[in-house]
Each structure stands twice: as C-alpha cells, then as structure tokens.
Amino acid sequence: MLFHIRLFALAGASFLLFAAAPAWAVNAQVGILKCDTSTGIGEIIERKQTMTCVFTRNDGTTENYTGSIHEFGIELGEVEEGHLIWAVVSGSTAKDNGLLTGKYDGVDAEAAAGLGLGADVLLGGTEKAFALQPLAVEGETGINIAAGVEQIELTAAS
Numbered sequence: 001m002l003f004h005i006r007l008f009a010l011a012g013a014s015f016l017l018f019a020a021a022p023a024w025a026v027n028a029q030v031g032i033l034k035c036d037t038s039t040g041i042g043e044i045i046e047r048k049q050t051m052t053c054v055f056t057r058n059d060g061t062t063e064n065y066t067g068s069i070h071e072f073g074i075e076l077g078e079v080e081e082g083h084l085i086w087a088v089v090s091g092s093t094a095k096d097n098g099l100l101t102g103k104y105d106g107v108d109a110e111a112a113a114g115l116g117l118g119a120d121v122l123l124g125g126t127e128k129a130f131a132l133q134p135l136a137v138e139g140e141t142g143i144n145i146a147a148g149v150e151q152i153e154l155t156a157a158s
Contacts, residue, residue, distance in 0.1 A: 029087045030057060030088050030089065031055055031057040032055070032086070032087060032088065032135070033054075033055045033056075033065075033085070033088050033132060034084070035052065035054075036052050048068055048069065048070055049068065050066070051066070051068065051084070052064070052066055052067075053065040057095075061095075063098070063100070063156065063157075064157035065154045065156055066154075067152055067153055067155065070153060084134070085134070085135045086122075086132035086133060086135060087134075087135050089133055090125075090129050090130045090131065092126075097156060098126075100125045100130060101125065101156050102124045102125045102128075103124050103151065103153045104124030104125065104151065104152045104153070105151050106121070106150040121133050124152075132152075
C-alpha cells in the first residue's frame with residue numbers, strides 16, 4: 001500500500017514539473033550538431049577555441065556553421081583535435097537556414113532539470129529557442145574537449 005502511495009505522489013510531482021516547464025521544453029529533438037575543434041592549448045578557467053560544425057536535421061538536410069567556445073570550466077592540457085556532439089532540442093518547426101546562429105549559454109543543473117534536460121545544457125540561437133544537450137564527447141588526441149563548456153557562439157557558414 002505504501003508503495004502505491006509513493007508511486008502516485010511521484011506521478012503527481014512529475015506532472016507538476018512538466019506543466020511548469022516552458023512550452024518549448026516539452027518538444028523533441030530536431031537534429032544533431034557535430035563540431036570539430038581546432039588545435040589549441042588548454043588554460044585554467046577560460047579560453048577561446050574555434051570550431052566548425054554541421055547541423056543535421058531529423059529529415060537529413062544539413063547546414064554548416066562556424067563557431068567558437070568562449071568559456072570552459074577548469075581545464076588543463078593540450079588539445080590537438082576533438083569532437084563535440086549535441087542533440088538540438090526545440091519547439092520551433094521552422095526550416096529556415098541559420099536558425100542556430102547566436103550565442104548559447106549554459107544553465108545550472110537545477111534549471112536544466114526543471115526544463116527536463118540534463119546537466120551541461122546550453123540555451124540560445126534564434127530567439128533563444130534552441131537547447132544543445134551533450135550526447136557524446138570524444139577527443140581523438142589530447143583531453144579536456146567539452147567538460148565544462150559554458151558558452152559557445154555559432155554563425156551560419158556562407
């Protein structure tokens with residue numbers, strides 16, 4: 001009996017959490033953003049790293065972006081090349097090119113959980129309507145590619 005009461009309470013709390021979230025937060029993944037970073041030397045607390053990115057929509061169409069990582073958490077070490085992969089989440093159904101253009105800022109873990117997203121999520125893009133949720137981080141050579149990425153900026157490639 002106690003199990004059923006706890007289960008009912010958990011279901012009610014989950015409903016309230018999703019009801020309080022912004023409308024876009026309950027929408028689905030619209031594609032994948034894959035970025036390759038340039039060579040660089042890691043620094044403590046902050047540095048700028050350039051990257052080239054490809055956004056692949058769920059329908060298979062692609063867009064190219066250039067970008068930079070403006071803020072990292074604490075990081076040390078040389079990075080020769082690395083890959084960052086984000087799920088792109090949005091309520092926008094627009095298919096215009098360049099929608100991911102803009103600055104993305106990290107949100108704290110508590111705010112991300114309130115939006116139904118995991119830690120290390122970045123919010124931004126056109127009208128701040130996009131969330132970038134890390135899917136995978138892999139460095140071919142070196143270390144410290146994406147742990148603690150706090151701010152990036154994307155520009156549609158011409």
